[in-house]
Amino acid sequence: MLAEIWFFVLGIFLIMYVILDGFDLGGATILPFISDKESDKKIILNAIGRVWDGNEVWLIAFGAFLFGVFPPVYAKFFSGAYIPVMLLAFVLIFRAVSFEFRSKVESETWKKIFDYLLAFSSLLIIVVLSAAGANVLKGLPIGPEGFRLSLIEALNPFAILTALTVTSLLILHSLLYLANKTEGELLNKIISWSKFFWILTLILVVIWGIVSAVSGFGIYSNFIKYPILFIEPILTTVFLILALVYLNKENFKLSFLFSSLTVGGSILFFGISMFPNLLKSSLSENYNLTVYNSASGELTLTIALVVALIGIVLVSIYNIYVYKTFAGKIKEEDLHY
């Protein structure tokens, strides 16, 4: 029971992470390309720069709770996919310092270098994480001693397709966030980019849906068992459509809300597909790491749950406060970077 609740709580962490960090990862990815003007870049950097750090903490919290609550999953995944996981660590370093260093350097060349470093590391974070998600969804070659996965194996066609789809969705998501933060010429550009990325996202989502259905990875087995669950991907697609509807009405708040729901819905789909597995073995079901065979002792699960729930309430309060403080369009006086 507790272990099942923990699957759900970790799901919340992951959903919060992808919705929140999703828009700053996407925003940083397009930074060097959307405008040449330093003033536009500054607006984008300030819109994401003040929240990215807190957003990334959701990933750290996800990883740390995974460690405490399901230690074998954390240990087997991190050591099994040693090089891909370390690649993620490297790009997280680059991104964290690029934000801070970009605001402190003065020469144009250095600013450009950090813009590209920021964009490249943000893109790589999206790619590595979504490829990881795709490999988990598809199943890993887990045996009695765990598994080994090289970088080349990790970047299989299904993982690449997933990475492309997620990248496009998160760029769209970030553009809709930035639409709330910008005005004038930059806003117009963001709107037209949004429309392009909306179409691209839809195409990729459709391809992904078909490929995942015919792949034979067993992604839909829970859905086939309980067909009512098909409502979830259908609703997620409706949210994606509503994001466009409100974009066309220039209601950016609702448009961003629906892109957030689309992103959250995608992670929920992932969760439904996986349950009760945390890692699936492609060799034999016996080697699956499930919420039942990987959970820590009951006392750990109980205390961690109490702390996590208190934490989520506190973090919500901070988030409401910080987003209220920085609500609205970015003004000249707000510029720090």
Place this chain on the structure above:
Amino acid sequence: MDVLTLSRWQFGITAAFHFIFPSFTIGLSLLIFIYFLLYLLKKDEVYRKIGNFFVKIFAIAFAVGVATGVVMEFQFGTNWAVFSEKAGGIFGGPLAFEAILAFFLESTFLAILVFGEKRVSPLMRTVSAFLVMLGTLISGFWILTALNWMQIPTGFRVEGDKIILTDFWAISFNTPNLIRFLHTILSCFIAGSALALGISAYKILRKKQEDIFTKAFAPAMWVFIISSVLQILAGTLSGEYVAKHQPLKLAIMEALWETKTSAPEPIIAFIDQENMTNVVEIGIPGLLSFLAYRDINATVKGMKDLIEEYNLKKEELPSVPLVFWSFRGMVGLGFLFVLISILLIVLYYGRKLSQSKWFLWLLVFTPPLPIIANWLGWIVTEVGRQPWVIYGLIKTREGVSRITTPEVAFTLFFFISIYAILLILWLFLTFREISKDVK
């Protein structure tokens, strides 16, 4: 080199590099809070400006600290998977509590400090500074809880392959953990205040905004003095708990081979680890017994008896000279900070500070010293615990992942290169912020 050795180097280098930044930021966060509080209480604009000046220096160090801290969390899983899988039910908990109770607090309110000046009231900025400081302390508490448990494992039972938590209070709010927390936090307060003192002394020497930096000097001075004095007490208490719970580590720290009653405290020793003896040893009679057990006649167990008791081979002992001399280096620096504190009081109240150029220059070069002291203390703690990763329970070599040597060699090379670049960039940007005027 094998996976074990490379993984230890990788973890050690990451931890050493990472430790620079929280040492400074934990201390600076206290000072930033004090400056903003003084602004609120005295209604003196200068304190607000000083606070903003240090927020910039804080933010750069904080970013590098966050980036390297994340890598530490990764490495438990990547390189120490067997350890993580066995002990995760206890060890992972505090790491998770750190993330949810501290990291969010720090990152949210640091954003208010950096970006919010025009959007929030001065009171709210002071509150934000307080919350950032609180976040750094909570963060320190939980990470030290995890580390302390590896030193003094309690509150668990072993079931097959797994270590199961049985008593949460025993692992978190126990006396040795609270004392280790105090000991580490004080060392960070010393580092942060030394940095603020060093910067202020430099500005005063260069006659740049002397009036402003004279005002910045006093709070930093008091934090430095109080922390340095309290540290002598906290350090001594820490030592007593090592004696009580980790007798082998105590024997290694003191290069004590034979069990002795009324054991002397060696000041210097030429250690011959191969033959398990000290060639030359100069010590103070009875002092080790007194420091360890508050009784000059107490018996202190030596390494020879202890390795038999723990069923270890002598080859499994860590480098005794490394631990022995690191310990002496740390203690020596601790006393140096007390000496600097005394000079600070004498010169500050004798109103001779601005004329004492030599002393101000000494302060300019002080900031690296607490970092070195922290490194040495950390070597004593972690190397002194060897051959175990969890004292008496799991050996370090049993905890390592099933990965290959080229993989670890490759990432180790990358980490070293990245840390070198980060160090240069951090120093460059920090020095540039320091060279700017307070606005």
